[in-house]
Amino acid sequence: MVRDAKVNQVILIILDDIRAEHLFDLINKGKLPNIAEIAENGIKCSNCVTSYPAITFPCYGNIVTGSYSGYFPKEGNGTPMYHWVNRTDPPSKSKKPPFIRNYSDRSQVLKINKDIGKNVKTIFEQAPEGNMLSSFCFLYRGAYFTVSKIVSDVEGIFKNISNGFENPGMYFSNNEVPLISVGYIMHTDDIMHEKGFEHPDYINLIIECDKYLGSLMNTLKKTGYYDSTAIGLITDHGNFKANKVYDLEPFFQQKGFIQYNPKKGTGDFDCNFGSVGFFNFPGDTWHHHPSIRQMQDFKVSGKGKQEFNLFNTLWKIPGVKYMYYRDDKNKPEKGIIHIEYLEKSSGKKRHGMIEYRGFGRDQQTKYTFEDNDFYHYNDDEKSAKILDNKFHTLDEWLDATNHIDFPIIIDQIPRYFKNPRSCDIIISTLEEYGFNYDHGVTQSASPYIHDIGLRKCMIVPFIIGGSSEIPKIELKFCKTTDMVPTLLELLGIKPHSSVIGNSIFNYP
Numbered sequence: 454m455v456r457d458a459k460v461n462q463v464i465l466i467i468l469d470d471i472r473a474e475h476l477f478d479l480i481n482k483g484k485l486p487n488i489a490e491i492a493e494n495g496i497k498c499s500n501c502v503t504s505y506p507a508i509t510f511p512c513y514g515n516i517v518t519g520s521y522s523g524y525f526p527k528e529g530n531g532t533p534m535y536h537w538v539n540r541t542d543p544p545s546k547s548k549k550p551p552f553i554r555n556y557s558d559r560s561q562v563l564k565i566n567k568d569i570g571k572n573v574k575t576i577f578e579q580a581p582e583g584n585m586l587s588s589f590c591f592l593y594r595g596a597y598f599t600v601s602k603i604v605s606d607v608e609g610i611f612k613n614i615s616n617g618f619e620n621p622g623m624y625f626s627n628n629e630v631p632l633i634s635v636g637y638i639m640h641t642d643d644i645m646h647e648k649g650f651e652h653p654d655y656i657n658l659i660i661e662c663d664k665y666l667g668s669l670m671n672t673l674k675k676t677g678y679y680d681s682t683a684i685g686l687i688t689d690h691g692n693f694k695a696n697k698v699y700d701l702e703p704f705f706q707q708k709g710f711i712q713y714n715p716k717k718g719t720g721d722f723d724c725n726f727g728s729v730g731f732f733n734f735p736g737d738t739w740h741h742h743p744s745i746r747q748m749q750d751f752k753v754s755g756k757g758k759q760e761f762n763l764f765n766t767l768w769k770i771p772g773v774k775y776m777y778y779r780d781d782k783n784k785p786e787k788g789i790i791h792i793e794y795l796e797k798s799s800g801k802k803r804h805g806m807i808e809y810r811g812f813g814r815d816q817q818t819k820y821t822f823e824d825n826d827f828y829h830y831n832d833d834e835k836s837a838k839i840l841d842n843k844f845h846t847l848d849e850w851l852d853a854t855n856h857i858d859f860p861i862i863i864d865q866i867p868r869y870f871k872n873p874r875s876c877d878i879i880i881s882t883l884e885e886y887g888f889n890y891d892h893g894v895t896q897s898a899s900p901y902i903h904d905i906g907l908r909k910c911m912i913v914p915f916i917i918g919g920s921s922e923i924p925k926i927e928l929k930f931c932k933t934t935d936m937v938p939t940l941l942e943l944l945g946i947k948p949h950s951s952v953i954g955n956s957i958f959n960y961p
């Protein structure tokens with residue numbers, strides 16, 4: 454045991470796409486006895502704030518690294534989103550057009566291990582020594598992960614971890630049990646998109662996960678490791694049901710917008726759009742981000758070769774409530790993100806601004822607006838106090854907004870836009886519409902999505918238990934990037950300097 458260590462091993466289970474309120478409701482109904490056993494005797498929080506946008510990447514990658522998207526040549530996670538166009542800073546002079554990354558393509562998903570970049574470290578890489586086991590955790594840099602011995606059904610994912618304790622020689626030549634194991638269950642997300650969060654198949658799958666976790670806990674008890682092991686459980690984001698679904702294909706076709714083709718370097722735009730839309734447009738070339746002026750006078754290459762003001766055009770998409778884009782003069786260390794929003798009471802378009810400065814843990818942001826603030830921070834006594842025209846850190850935003858909609862979004866938006874791989878314009882319909890539109894194609898008519906800044910998407914469960922060495926604590930709030938530093942502290946290991954989350958033991 455390392456000096457100051459409370460446990461000898463940690464296991465982290467990441468379930469995809471479960472709201473805190475749904476998980477704790479099932480616990481309270483007695484449906485998840487094993488998760489309850491861990492939560493009731495250890496650390497629990499039903500108000501853990503995830504990353505924005507509430508999409509598997511960035512959320513899941515940020516859990517595993519304890520960091521966020523950023524200006525990744527210098528700091529932060531290189532992966533801004535599930536889909537991105539590979540633009541660099543400065544723009545590449547290559548004749549080869551930038552590729553589109555799309556992690557829903559199974560042949561691309563393991564590239565995440567390279568994409569996150571060198572300036573962040575996975576939980577596995579943050580430990581100086583010891584055996585590391587990834588059970589279907591795609592972001593496995595620094596761990597043992599093989600396809601042949603790792604089974605990918607839900608029961609198998611838990612069993613792989615049990616094997617690490619029953620028969621470590623199966624994975625590790627030194628025959629020692631893994632110091633850190635991470636299991637990732639994406640199956641809950643698949644069913645949520647297909648059938649929805651109310652569907653019995655979705656709920657039963659969560660109950661099944663609890664059962665397999667129970668088997669893993671029994672293995673740990675039987676092999677004598679239970680009391681020296683911390684078990685963490687977290688999800689990457691919640692979800693919602695869009696009020697309406699809509700096929701966006703004709704909208705762009707009729708205007709002559711041609712989908713970007715990364716093989717040829719042709720096309721006018723690239724977009725992926727659940728209820729939040731991420732739009733990429735070419736500047737001088739597809740390697741360049743466009744200036745605001747270039748987006749105001751934008752000529753399409755398709756039918757009619759018409760000119761559009763892209764800002765006005767995107768506002769015509771049904772249900773759009775707000776829009777974000779970066780200022781032309783932005784630098785990685787300092788800049789402005791513009792917000793345009795529709796004021797509900799007057800139906801008028803208003804302008805707001807997020808100013809940012811600094812990097813990583815030291816990033817500070819300030820939010821200003823004309824008339825009413827879009828997020829309704831002003832309506833709540835606690836959050837209204839932070840609208841003081843001053844710059845604030847992530848933890849100050851967390852403290853002020855963890856209990857309302859759009860928690861920490863002012864901190865998160867600049868972290869996204871600082872990344873050279875981020876898009877040019879974000880718009881959101883805020884759950885009114887679901888489009889399921891990726892790269893020129895409407896993929897499905899399912900209304901079950903996740904990506905928006907409302908609590909139903911942004912609030913996830915945070916649980917750490919197992920060993921009796923873990924104190925019984927109920928946290929009022931925390932954030933997903935706190936999981937890794939907390940688990941590392943339990944192991945007596947100092948987190949890497951790129952970690953932005955805090956050990957929950959250091960909370961005031």
Ligand SMILES: [Zn+2]
Nearest residue numbers: 469470509689
């Ligand atoms: Zn997810």
